Amino acid sequence: MPTAEQNTVSSKASVFGLLDEAPMTPLHYCYWLLASGGTLLDGFSVVALGIAIPLLKQDMTITPVLIGLIGSALVLGAVLGATLGGIAADRIGRKRAFIADMAILLAGSALCAVARGPGSILVGQFLIGVGIGIDFPTSGSYVSEIMPRALRSRMTVATIALQSVGMVLAAITAIAIFRAHPTATDWRLLLGTGGVLAAIFMSARLFLPEGPRWLAEKGEFAEAAKVLSGLIKTPAPLTRLEVSESAAPATKPLGFAALFSPRYRTRTLLVSVPWLLMDVATYGVGLFTPVILGALHFDSARTGTVAAVFADAEGSGLVDLFLLAGFVVGIWAIPRFGRVPLQVGGFAAMTFGMLLLMFATLADDGPQMHLGLVIAGFILFNFAMNAGPNATTFTLPPILFPTAIRASASGFAAACAKAGATFGTFVVPQLQAHGD
Amino acid sequence: LIAVLALMAFVSIAGLVATAAFAHVVEKEDELEETGEPARHSG
Numbered sequence: 136m137p138t139a140e141q142n143t144v145s146s147k148a149s150v151f152g153l154l155d156e157a158p159m160t161p162l163h164y165c166y167w168l169l170a171s172g173g174t175l176l177d178g179f180s181v182v183a184l185g186i187a188i189p190l191l192k193q194d195m196t197i198t199p200v201l202i203g204l205i206g207s208a209l210v211l212g213a214v215l216g217a218t219l220g221g222i223a224a225d226r227i228g229r230k231r232a233f234i235a236d237m238a239i240l241l242a243g244s245a246l247c248a249v250a251r252g253p254g255s256i257l258v259g260q261f262l263i264g265v266g267i268g269i270d271f272p273t274s275g276s277y278v279s280e281i282m283p284r285a286l287r288s289r290m291t292v293a294t295i296a297l298q299s300v301g302m303v304l305a306a307i308t309a310i311a312i313f314r315a316h317p318t319a320t321d322w323r324l325l326l327g328t329g330g331v332l333a334a335i336f337m338s339a340r341l342f343l344p345e346g347p348r349w350l351a352e353k354g355e356f357a358e359a360a361k362v363l364s365g366l367i368k369t370p371a372p373l374t375r376l377e378v379s380e381s382a383a384p385a386t387k388p389l390g391f392a393a394l395f396s397p398r399y400r401t402r403t404l405l406v407s408v409p410w411l412l413m414d415v416a417t418y419g420v421g422l423f424t425p426v427i428l429g430a431l432h433f434d435s436a437r438t439g440t441v442a443a444v445f446a447d448a449e450g451s452g453l454v455d456l457f458l459l460a461g462f463v464v465g466i467w468a469i470p471r472f473g474r475v476p477l478q479v480g481g482f483a484a485m486t487f488g489m490l491l492l493m494f495a496t497l498a499d500d501g502p503q504m505h506l507g508l509v510i511a512g513f514i515l516f517n518f519a520m521n522a523g524p525n526a527t528t529f530t531l532p533p534i535l536f537p538t539a540i541r542a543s544a545s546g547f548a549a550a551c552a553k554a555g556a557t558f559g560t561f562v563v564p565q566l567q568a569h570g571d
Numbered sequence: 572l573i574a575v576l577a578l579m580a581f582v583s584i585a586g587l588v589a590t591a592a593f594a595h596v597v598e599k600e601d602e603l604e605e606t607g608e609p610a611r612h613s614g
Binding site: 401404408409413415416475478483485490493497524 | 573577589590591
């Protein structure tokens with residue numbers, strides 16, 4: 136006679152097996168879209184803030200220190216949100232974390248849109264960062280948990296690819312706002328649009344079902360069966376699941392500390408260290424963005440702040456479209472080459488791209504005179520990053536950790552990445568200034 | 572600028588090495604699972 140533990144494992148295996156082998160349905164795509172709203176808003180928020188800052192400087196008295204703090208609030212909020220959000224998503228469920236992060240994003244965006252001073256914008260951006268941080272581990276876990284095995288890697292990369300879509304959307308929104316209403320207060324509309332998107336996603340996520348793997352992990356097999364029946368459109372296996380519900384969960388629950396246990400610590404290092412390093416390296420190529428935009432005639436030579444910001448928005452949109460192309464290649468390449476080879480190859484190509492930029496900088500007459508090299512290095516670096524590590528680092532934690540600690544692991548890795556971004560954005564410029 | 576770029580190139584190489592090294596150890600310990608739910612670490 137099977138023991139309670141064997142029954143539990145057997146029924147969890149049933150849920151996992153049915154999800155793995157299920158055919159892809161329109162519902163899968165619908166759930167993917169709703170789950171990917173946070174990564175979309177991540178890209179949107181970063182670009183919207185970048186476009187808004189020159190207008191903010193014109194519209195209100197704001198010191199350079201405050202500008203730096205506002206930029207850092209977004210990233211630091213994400214560090215906090217990712218760490219706590221991953222743990223929360225494992226404890227209270229993916230759906231509750233999804234709704235909470237959109238509510239926080241909405242509150243942060245609303246605060247920015249109606250801000251009377253830089254303090255409100257600072258708090259608002261921190262809240263937006265917290266919301267984005269919570270969403271990162273939740274969306275990666277949820278999407279990988281509901282997708283059939285055959286499309287799991289592609290759809291998880293597609294989730295992080297929406298970051299680039301969000302960037303393009305922010306540039307398009309800015310261009311539309313500047314065309315319809317070119318004033319220095321346009322930053323309110325732009326930052327407020329993020330809140331509108333968050334409200335739409337939050338409302339839609341109320342209809343999103345809880346992840347069936349998480350439900351099974353918690354022993355809620357009847358609920359898992361309901362979600363599964365909607366996804367796979369076959370009631371037959373549900374009897375098996377409902378029967379096994381009588382078996383009490385007998386396995387010892389894993390917690391956040393398990394990430395650093397001998398069993399999982401190498402996996403934790405694998406998902407967090409390369410992601411941190413990638414986010415540091417991302418800063419380096421950002422130094423060349425003004426050169427690239429200037430070469431493409433998206434420089435700020437137009438008269439007036441709004442006109443200059445409009446030009447920057449056009450240039451950003453073009454560069455962001457290119458970043459999206461890298462993700463598209465990543466979606467195609469990951470199932471063919473595997474995550475680790477693609478990540479290793481991506482880092483190698485990023486190094487080569489950076490060497491091209493170094494060569495252009497070392498040349499006697501400066502990088503402006505070697506635009507071909509600069510553009511080649513810039514394109515290679517960004518393409519390799521998005522087709523490689525930027526796609527794979529997001530998808531590795533969900534496949535390397537079990538359901539009980541999947542979001543915690545994803546959150547810890549994302550928090551390390553955001554810490555790397557903080558280093559790249561704020562420490563490296565200090566080093567550069569010191570060197571000058 | 573060149574020092575910063577050199578640092579970034581170094582960081583990219585470090586990412587490559589870290590990925591390869593940790594993935595090698597993980598593959599030795601246990602094959603990389605597509606589901607994250609290998610029987611040996613269920614629960």
